[in-house]
Amino acid sequence: MRIVERSPLFRFPAGSRVLDLCCGPGLFTVPLARAGHAVTGVDLSAPLLSRARAHCREAGVEARFVEAEMLGFAEPGAFDAVVNMFTSFGYYDRHEDNVQVLRNTHASLAPGGTLLIDVVGKEILARLDERVSLSERDGKVLVQRDTVLDDWTRLRSDWYSIEGSHAATGSMTLFLYSAGELRDMLRAAGFTDVRFHGDYDGGPYDHRAERLIAVATKGVDVRGH
Numbered sequence: 532m533r534i535v536e537r538s539p540l541f542r543f544p545a546g547s548r549v550l551d552l553c554c555g556p557g558l559f560t561v562p563l564a565r566a567g568h569a570v571t572g573v574d575l576s577a578p579l580l581s582r583a584r585a586h587c588r589e590a591g592v593e594a595r596f597v598e599a600e601m602l603g604f605a606e607p608g609a610f611d612a613v614v615n616m617f618t619s620f621g622y623y624d625r626h627e628d629n630v631q632v633l634r635n636t637h638a639s640l641a642p643g644g645t646l647l648i649d650v651v652g653k654e655i656l657a658r659l660d661e662r663v664s665l666s667e668r669d670g671k672v673l674v675q676r677d678t679v680l681d682d683w684t685r686l687r688s689d690w691y692s693i694e695g696s697h698a699a700t701g702s703m704t705l706f707l708y709s710a711g712e713l714r715d716m717l718r719a720a721g722f723t724d725v726r727f728h729g730d731y732d733g734g735p736y737d738h739r740a741e742r743l744i745a746v747a748t749k750g751v752d753v754r755g756h
Contacts, residue, residue, distance in 0.1 A: 534562075550609075556579050561594075575598065602635070616647075637749055643748065663675070671694040685707055688702065690702070
């Protein structure tokens with residue numbers, strides 16, 4: 532995943548303890564471990580974690596993996612950075628549960644630690660004329676259709692993949708956030724410093740933004756805690 536190598540948003544201090552929340556098959560876990568960080572990958576899917584472990588073995592890196600639901604996962608003060616990538620947030624039907632996920636990440640960070648969360652912003656979807664995307668990677672063709680639901684509060688993504696003679700379909704629905712809404716949630720979770728970027732180069736979140744990327748910092752009190 533060249534994003535980790537190239538993006539200034541992933542330039543954590545050497546040897547940082549990094550939590551890859553909703554790590555999936557390890558797309559970010561592997562390059563973060565290769566960069567010298569102590570990485571913990573958390574995901575609810577045992578098959579995806581198996582693929583992540585296999586990818587780590589193939590890459591010759593080590594990482595710790597935990598099968599857990601992010602709503603219930605917290606390790607107080609155990610990490611210097613938390614990453615939650617590719618719209619792996621907003622799954623829960625109750626708004627408060629999604630805020631609780633952010634509270635868990637805040638609790639899991641050491642003072643001064645950073646949360647990096649990447650989603651599709653409302654503002655980005657609103658300007659798109661066509662919400663169907665086509666991509667190809669390693670011989671797999673993926674078609675994704677996004678549908679806005681419930682007065683712009685939720686997003687349903689339906690996808691179709693073709694790899695050789697094998698075809699598969701899938702769907703998921705999650706909450707959709709604007710930058711202002713996500714900022715309010717992060718502050719409610721305890722984060723004091725929140726800023727937004729529109730791409731992995733660290734560009735502004737404006738009319739040219741490709742992603743809604745929040746960088747939130749856990750404050751340090753006067754005692755250094």
